[in-house]
Every structure is written in structure tokens, then in C-alpha cells.
Amino acid sequence: MGKRLFESQCALCHGQTGGGGRGPNLHRPQLNKAPDDASLRKVISQGIQPEMPGAWQLSPREVKSVAAYVRTLGSIPLEPLPGNPSRGERLFKTKACDTCHMISGQGSGFGPELTGIGSKRSAAFLRESLVAPEAAVPDEFLLLDLVTASGATIRGVRMNEDSFSIQIKELNGEFHSYRKAALKDLRKLRGKSPMPSYADALKPEEMDDLIAYLASLRGNS
Ligand code: HEC
Ligand code: HEC
Structure with a gap:
């Protein structure tokens, strides 16, 4: 049951056999954030903010069986990486x-x-x-191109946004805040990275x- 639940609830981020993806490889006998069984069950049910969602949908019995399965993954040897x-x-x-x-x-x-x-x-x-x-x-690194009222072009990462204003951090670390209505142009470069x-x-x-x-x-x- 633990294996089945892992494949349906966890594999998206940890890989079908726990070898990792966006989330870490679980082929380790020692897990930093889950050193013992109680903390492992807690990580599974409550998640790790902000990136791992808690599995609120699982019953305590299900959490226990996923945890037991994660422990069996820990005995799979980590593949050594080629680099130095x-x-x-x-x-x-x-x-x-x-x-x-x-x-x-x-x-x-x-x-x-x-x-x-x-x-x-x-x-x-x-x-x-x-x-x-x-x-x-990640959403907190959304890249923006904007043109200010005076015609200056600014590229940076969105720090904050509401209906009226937007705050941006330039690549040199400078912060700016703008009223959106005053901008000549505002582009969200989704699919691009800083x-x-x-x-x-x-x-x-x-x-x-x-x-x-x-x-x-x-x-x-
Ligand atoms: C949306 C992606 C996602 C899903 C779904 C997910 N995880 Fe994670 N998990 C992560 C990320 C990312 C981390 C690292 C978080 C951090 O350290 O800040 C993590 C960390 C962990 C850790 C701690 C690892 C360590 O070395 O300390 C365990 C254990 C874990 N996940 C188990 C699970 C299990 C079991 C499930 C399914 C019930 C699951 N995760 C579902 C993304 C996910
Ligand atoms: C101009 C600034 C910049 C430089 C230079 C840069 N990075 Fe990044 N890096 C970022 C930003 C912003 C993100 C987050 C957005 C993303 O993931 O695309 C990121 C994401 C990452 C991530 C993913 C982090 C995560 O939480 O998943 C890694 C790993 C990384 N960088 C490593 C490197 C390494 C190694 C180098 C040098 C070879 C490098 N970066 C050079 C800005 C930079």
C-alpha cells in the first residue's frame, strides 16, 4: 500500500522509484528533515513549506505505510555522481x-x-x-520588462504586485516601486529565467x- 500511495502522491516530485526530481533523491538511509519515523510521518502529512505540500488527504494508517515504504527506499544505494x-x-x-x-x-x-x-x-x-x-x-523569480513613464526600460524580478502597483528588483539589486497606471509597458516574461x-x-x-x-x-x- 505504501508503494502504491508513493507512486500516486509522491512520484511527481520524487521520481517513480524515489530517485528524485524537483524533490530530493530518497535513496538515503539518513534523511535531513526526517531523521526518525515520527518526523518522517510529520513531513509526509504536513509537508515542507513552501515547496512540498502536506498529504492531508492521507489517513494516519496510509501515512504510516508511505513512511515505511520511504524507509525501504533508503536502502537503495545512492548512485555516485561523476563530478569532483x-x-x-x-x-x-x-x-x-x-x-x-x-x-x-x-x-x-x-x-x-x-x-x-x-x-x-x-x-x-x-x-x-x-x-x-x-x-x-518559481513564481517568486518572475522576470519583468517594464518601461517607465519617462521611457526608461527596466528588467528585473517581481517582488510584489497588487492591482495598482508593482515592485521590482533589478539584477544589480536595486528596488523600485511603480504605479502600474503610470507605466508605458509591463511585460511578464513567463518561460524565461533571470x-x-x-x-x-x-x-x-x-x-x-x-x-x-x-x-x-x-x-x-
Ligand atoms: C510538489 C512536489 C512534492 C511532492 C508532491 C512531494 N514532495 Fe517530498 N519534497 C519535495 C521537496 C521540494 C522537498 C525538499 C524541501 C526542502 O528541503 O525545502 C521534499 C522533501 C521531502 C523529504 C525530506 C528529505 C530529506 O532529505 O530530508 C521527504 C522524506 C519527502 N519529501 C517525502 C515525500 C513523500 C513521502 C511524498 C508523498 C506523500 C512527498 N514527499 C511529496 C517535493 C515534493
Ligand atoms: C544573473 C543571476 C544568476 C547567475 C549568474 C546564476 N544564477 Fe542560478 N539562478 C538565478 C535565479 C534568479 C534562479 C531562480 C529562477 C530559476 O530557477 O530559473 C536561479 C536558479 C538556480 C538553481 C535552481 C535553484 C532551485 O531552488 O531549484 C541552481 C541550482 C542554480 N541557479 C545554480 C547556479 C550556478 C551553479 C550558477 C553558475 C554556473 C548560477 N546559478 C548562475 C540567478 C542566477
């Missing part, structure tokens, strides 16, 4: 990833913090983030090294 994490760490700086991402308090905070990214995402998802960042842009694709900017070995580094980042965040 220390080379990846150096690339993170030389390729200027740290101009947009913070790791353990270092870097700049334009993009999402990556301190615990290795326990949030699978390696396959990390690869996709580098090759095709536009494939999964992050460039690195499909051509990284050699295959460099890509592997960066992914190995990111996957190793399992700190709290």
Missing part, C-alpha cells in the same frame, strides 16, 4: 555563480540561496537548472563538477 565537488566549488566562483547566489552567507542574494540545495533537489534537476533554467522558474543557461558556457566535465558540488551542499536552509 572541490573542482565544482572553485568553478562556482570562477564562473561567477556567486554574483547571484549565496552559500552559507557568502555571495550575493539575487537568486535563490543554495546552502541546502543538495538536500532539496535531485542531481538531474540540478543539471536541468544549469542547462535550461527557464524550465522551472539566470542564463550554461549549456554552452560549461564543458561537460565542468558541468559534472558543479553538479557534484551543488549536490554536496546539504546544510540547513
Whole structure:
């Protein structure tokens, strides 16, 4: 029953056999956020804000059986990644990833913090983030192009929006707030990411090294 429930409720994000997707690979005997059975049941029923929804629809018995199944996934050995994490760490700086991402308090905070990214995402998802960042842009990083009343063109990420006003953060970190009625143009670039694709900017070995580094980042965040 746990397996069946996992395949219908969890596989979308964790993969059909728990190998991960947008959510982390569960082929680990130790889970950061679910160190014991009670916390695992809690994670399953209440979720992890904001990205993992709670499985409110499951009865306590069902939650228990999914949890038991997740524990069996933990005995599947993790596939080793091909890259070298220390080379990846150096690339993170030389390729200027740290101009947009913070790791353990270092870097700049334009993009999402990556301190615990290795326990949030699978390696396959990390690869996709580098090759095709536009494939999964979270709503809080919606890219905007707008033209102000004085004719200046501004590109940035939407921070806030209501019926009358919109707040935007430019790539250089500056914040602006505009009355929508005063703007000459406002475009929401859905399907585009503020992050460039690195499909051509990284050699295959460099890509592997960066992914190995990111996957190793399992700190709290
Ligand atoms: C919509 C996507 C999504 C669904 C559906 C989902 N999860 Fe998750 N899950 C995630 C994400 C993303 C994380 C990482 C969250 C974080 O760390 O901030 C996560 C984290 C976890 C963790 C903690 C892993 C660790 O290393 O600490 C467990 C356990 C887990 N999920 C189990 C499940 C189970 C079991 C189900 C089905 C009942 C499920 N998830 C459904 C996205 C999802
Ligand atoms: C111009 C700023 C910028 C640069 C440079 C940049 N990123 Fe990003 N990155 C972002 C933004 C914004 C997002 C969130 C939107 C998205 O996922 O497309 C993101 C998303 C990500 C994600 C997905 C995070 C998640 O929660 O799923 C990863 C991983 C990542 N970046 C790694 C890197 C690496 C590694 C580099 C360097 C090779 C890099 N980024 C360079 C801005 C940037």
C-alpha cells in the first residue's frame, strides 16, 4: 500500500522509484528533515513549506505505510555522481555563480540561496537548472520588462504586485516601486529565467563538477 500511495502522491516530485526530481533523491538511509519515523510521518502529512505540500488527504494508517515504504527506499544505494565537488566549488566562483547566489552567507542574494540545495533537489534537476533554467522558474523569480513613464526600460524580478502597483528588483539589486497606471509597458516574461543557461558556457566535465558540488551542499536552509 505504501508503494502504491508513493507512486500516486509522491512520484511527481520524487521520481517513480524515489530517485528524485524537483524533490530530493530518497535513496538515503539518513534523511535531513526526517531523521526518525515520527518526523518522517510529520513531513509526509504536513509537508515542507513552501515547496512540498502536506498529504492531508492521507489517513494516519496510509501515512504510516508511505513512511515505511520511504524507509525501504533508503536502502537503495545512492548512485555516485561523476563530478569532483572541490573542482565544482572553485568553478562556482570562477564562473561567477556567486554574483547571484549565496552559500552559507557568502555571495550575493539575487537568486535563490543554495546552502541546502543538495538536500532539496535531485542531481538531474540540478543539471536541468544549469542547462535550461527557464524550465522551472518559481513564481517568486518572475522576470519583468517594464518601461517607465519617462521611457526608461527596466528588467528585473517581481517582488510584489497588487492591482495598482508593482515592485521590482533589478539584477544589480536595486528596488523600485511603480504605479502600474503610470507605466508605458509591463511585460511578464513567463518561460524565461533571470539566470542564463550554461549549456554552452560549461564543458561537460565542468558541468559534472558543479553538479557534484551543488549536490554536496546539504546544510540547513
Ligand atoms: C510538489 C512536489 C512534492 C511532492 C508532491 C512531494 N514532495 Fe517530498 N519534497 C519535495 C521537496 C521540494 C522537498 C525538499 C524541501 C526542502 O528541503 O525545502 C521534499 C522533501 C521531502 C523529504 C525530506 C528529505 C530529506 O532529505 O530530508 C521527504 C522524506 C519527502 N519529501 C517525502 C515525500 C513523500 C513521502 C511524498 C508523498 C506523500 C512527498 N514527499 C511529496 C517535493 C515534493
Ligand atoms: C544573473 C543571476 C544568476 C547567475 C549568474 C546564476 N544564477 Fe542560478 N539562478 C538565478 C535565479 C534568479 C534562479 C531562480 C529562477 C530559476 O530557477 O530559473 C536561479 C536558479 C538556480 C538553481 C535552481 C535553484 C532551485 O531552488 O531549484 C541552481 C541550482 C542554480 N541557479 C545554480 C547556479 C550556478 C551553479 C550558477 C553558475 C554556473 C548560477 N546559478 C548562475 C540567478 C542566477
